[in-house]
Amino acid sequence: MKYQPHYGWVIAGVLFTCFTLTVGMLQYSYGVFVAPLEEEFGWTRAEINVSLSFFAMTGLLAPVAGPILDRFGSSRVMMFSYLILAISFLPRPWMTELWEFYVLNILMYAGMPGAIMLPVGKLIGIWFTEARGRAVGITAMGANFGGFIFSAQTRTLIDLTDWRETYFIFGVAIALLIPLIALTIRDTPKRTADIQQGPDPQVSAVLEEGMAARDAIRTRAFLLITAGLLLATIPYQSVLTQIIPHLEAEGMSSTNAAWVLSVLAVFGMVGKVLLGWLSDIIAARKVFVGSLFLQAFGLVVLINGGTSIYVWLVFVPIFGIAFGGMGSLMTLLPLETFGIRAFASIFGLLSLLILPTALIGPPLTGYAFDVTGSYTIAFYVIAALLVIGSVALWFAAPPKWQTDSESKERQQIAQAAT
Numbered sequence: 001m002k003y004q005p006h007y008g009w010v011i012a013g014v015l016f017t018c019f020t021l022t023v024g025m026l027q028y029s030y031g032v033f034v035a036p037l038e039e040e041f042g043w044t045r046a047e048i049n050v051s052l053s054f055f056a057m058t059g060l061l062a063p064v065a066g067p068i069l070d071r072f073g074s075s076r077v078m079m080f081s082y083l084i085l086a087i088s089f090l091p092r093p094w095m096t097e098l099w100e101f102y103v104l105n106i107l108m109y110a111g112m113p114g115a116i117m118l119p120v121g122k123l124i125g126i127w128f129t130e131a132r133g134r135a136v137g138i139t140a141m142g143a144n145f146g147g148f149i150f151s152a153q154t155r156t157l158i159d160l161t162d163w164r165e166t167y168f169i170f171g172v173a174i175a176l177l178i179p180l181i182a183l184t185i186r187d188t189p190k191r192t193a194d195i196q197q198g199p200d201p202q203v204s205a206v207l208e209e210g211m212a213a214r215d216a217i218r219t220r221a222f223l224l225i226t227a228g229l230l231l232a233t234i235p236y237q238s239v240l241t242q243i244i245p246h247l248e249a250e251g252m253s254s255t256n257a258a259w260v261l262s263v264l265a266v267f268g269m270v271g272k273v274l275l276g277w278l279s280d281i282i283a284a285r286k287v288f289v290g291s292l293f294l295q296a297f298g299l300v301v302l303i304n305g306g307t308s309i310y311v312w313l314v315f316v317p318i319f320g321i322a323f324g325g326m327g328s329l330m331t332l333l334p335l336e337t338f339g340i341r342a343f344a345s346i347f348g349l350l351s352l353l354i355l356p357t358a359l360i361g362p363p364l365t366g367y368a369f370d371v372t373g374s375y376t377i378a379f380y381v382i383a384a385l386l387v388i389g390s391v392a393l394w395f396a397a398p399p400k401w402q403t404d405s406e407s408k409e410r411q412q413i414a415q416a417a418t
Helices: 008-028 030-041 045-072 074-089 098-110 112-117 119-127 132-160 163-175 177-184 203-208 220-232 234-238 240-249 254-279 284-305 309-338 343-353 355-372 376-394 400-417
Strands: none
Touching: 008 030, 008 074, 008 112, 008 119, 008 132, 008 163, 008 177, 008 240, 030 045, 030 132, 030 163, 030 240, 030 254, 045 074, 045 098, 045 112, 045 119, 045 234, 045 240, 045 343, 045 355, 074 098, 074 112, 074 119, 074 163, 074 177, 098 112, 112 119, 112 343, 119 132, 119 309, 119 343, 132 163, 132 254, 132 309, 163 177, 220 284, 220 309, 220 343, 220 355, 220 376, 234 240, 234 355, 234 376, 240 254, 240 355, 254 284, 254 309, 284 309, 284 376, 309 343, 343 355, 355 376
């Protein structure tokens, strides 16, 4: 019989591509534009970093986008979101004022919830009933693949053209995702056989698995997960975007600093699959705790490593794997704890509640640099907060219904293995 791969892997492949372009251009490339913008307009580091606080738009709109996605499906929401993202990049070559830079970043972050943040958990949760950790990990690897490509190659592209043309090219690339999504993304399997893996799942059962949003938010687990994620997400805006500027301030060349971020992204790819695979064996919550401890340790190495070999041999692999793995764990934790039934609504609400780190983290990090001339104090504080966040997640035990379900699933996996 000829092997026919199920359609879930087509969905995963498109999500991988979306991750690659979205995270690569919006996050990993951000720091590469800092110096050109400073030189072109005379803006300070703190002024530029204020735009990172507009990541708050992602959280503010996620509770709105979540229920819409749960009701109308991922395809339409994704296409509209990528249209917004494309519009946020295409006019940048003509901006001349700081407020224009701010407005375009607000628009950019407004498109993020429906572009990739919410759809990935919903779609993978539907199309993969077992081994979700590995499926999410492989899909989310696209984020780090994007980092590997864009953190170094954006510098090359700017050198070959300039920052204005590079922004325009990014906008065109994002716009091309819209027809790809229209042609490939299916919001639900048409038949049970389309669902990948799992002990004889039924389509209706898969779609209804989990808690309603109104029930989930009343649980102790929801409160502790909110507290843990509030601190766990600090590195996204306050560390990742500042690694290149930090290393340049330490005396590393801009090219080598960009390559550090690229290699970090490669280890992040490993982390997404590795930590996703571990989440299929032990609770994603416990894997998340280990990830935060490793990130804190990695930051300490970065602070004290300067431009030495320890940055390459210790910080890059440890922080890369731990931080990269969060791309899987951020999706798997609420999916594992509350189920798929109202995943987008619950994840959207969580995104709103963890906004403070996006609001105050980047400008405070930039201010610390402007005042002290280094990121040392800011990075030490962030490392301590990551440890506190890990404690909160450790005590975020899942609701009773999920404990029973998880125990049953572990037994089925064990029986299948024997």
